[in-house]
Amino acid sequence: MACKKTQGHDLLSNFLSSHQRLNIFLVVFLIVIISPTEAYDPLDPNGNITIRWDIMSWTPDGYVAAVTMNNFQKYRQIMSPGWTIGWAWARREVIWSIVGAQTTEQGDCSRFRGNLPHCCLRRPTVVDLLPAAPYNQQYSNCCKGGVLASWGQDPVAAVSAFQISVGLAGTTNRTVRLPRNFTLGGAGPGYTCGPAKRVPSTVFYSPDRRRRTQALMTWNVTCTYSEILVSKHPSCCVSFSSFYSEDITPCPACSCGCRNRNNCVSSSSGRLSSRVNISRNDDSPLLQCTSHMCPVRVHWHVKINYKDYWRVKIAITNFNYLRNYTQWTLLAQHPNLDNVTEVFSFNYKPLVPYKSINDTGMFYGLKFYNDMLMEAGPYGNVQSEVLMKKDKDTFTFRQGWAFPRRVYFNGDECRLPSPDEYPMFPSSACITLVSFATKSAAMLFMFLIFS
Structure with missing residues (x-):
């Protein structure tokens, strides 16, 4: 009797273990199916757009930073009307000035007197300048109208940058707070940006590579593309x-x-020109x-x-x-x-x-x-x-x-x-038949000519 109980217990244990294995398999399968794996591109597994934020100097109430965007996607570019970058400040920071770009709105700067900030929005949106921007507003790798080539086409044209002066922010590495909720727009839907992450400070070299400087603080934001977020239909x-x-x-x-x-x-259609003029008011x-x-x-x-x-x-x-x-x-x-x-x-x-x-x-x-x-x-x-x-x-x-x-x-x-x-x-068989028919026709044609 005890032997029978042991066998029954073993059978129940085997059933439970197999049942548990099935549940684990189903859970893993559902995770794989439901998770946003569409952002992974097997033909470009490391493709992304990286926004690098380098603090170059401190100011009395904040810092001056160089913001660089690198399109590391091998075959996906950003076309006109160009990129837009948005984020949410961690506190009540403001943008005193920008070189090589501009914000779309200034926001409410009524609490300031005299010199007004460039932007006081809690969630600013920055856009690139056009190539014809005034010289004193240009910055290295700026002013491309927001257009970025893919890294596989032209690595030089796949970079865009601007300089930003931030106020009401920390003035040391310990007091600065990283912006949150970055967005990459303008290139159409499909891009999702991760959180800003501290990375080792960027090292810069002079053109002759004799002089070496280093950013005071650096953080990166990585944005990836998912075709499924754009449309359920192909384009x-x-x-x-x-x-x-x-x-x-x-x-x-x-x-x-x-x-x-x-x-x-x-x-x-003879009405094409009028339809075009009407439709230019929207993005459809x-x-x-x-x-x-x-x-x-x-x-x-x-x-x-x-x-x-x-x-x-x-x-x-x-x-x-x-x-x-x-x-x-x-x-x-x-x-x-x-x-x-x-x-x-x-x-x-x-x-x-x-x-x-x-x-x-x-x-x-x-x-x-x-x-x-x-x-x-x-x-x-x-x-x-x-x-x-x-x-x-x-x-x-x-x-x-x-x-x-x-x-x-x-x-x-x-x-x-x-x-x-x-x-x-x-x-x-068809090839042989066609070849035979072609040769026969050619021979008949030659016979008619020379006969």
């Missing part, structure tokens, strides 16, 4: 075609949602009427098959009448991109997120030539051709191999057609 789509098939695979219907279908404009897009209703379409055309190479034509079309895409980027993932031989009208840079895989590359425009994708219309497209060397081990045109696995425009993933809709490579 671009991809279509396919090839030389070996008469079929053109269009973007899937309503690829970017059809919420703008009632407000779209036909490309032949004014799209050309299409089946996919996307602002941007990427077309990938397999153009030519050589003996040792093959050629692809890439065309990017803007269907938004209200927006230019400055310093655009296009990211493609394809197994043969490690054998790119020449890119004719775009810049190209391999993007290797994993050391052992080189299947991802970034395309972007040539400066002062096609680095701006114009609004919808006759000039609203850019295109290039890519020559790739055939990989003897993996190269094939069958089963859609020639088409990209993923495509991103300006950092957002585009919707691709379903693989079963790709232009199909003809079977060997």
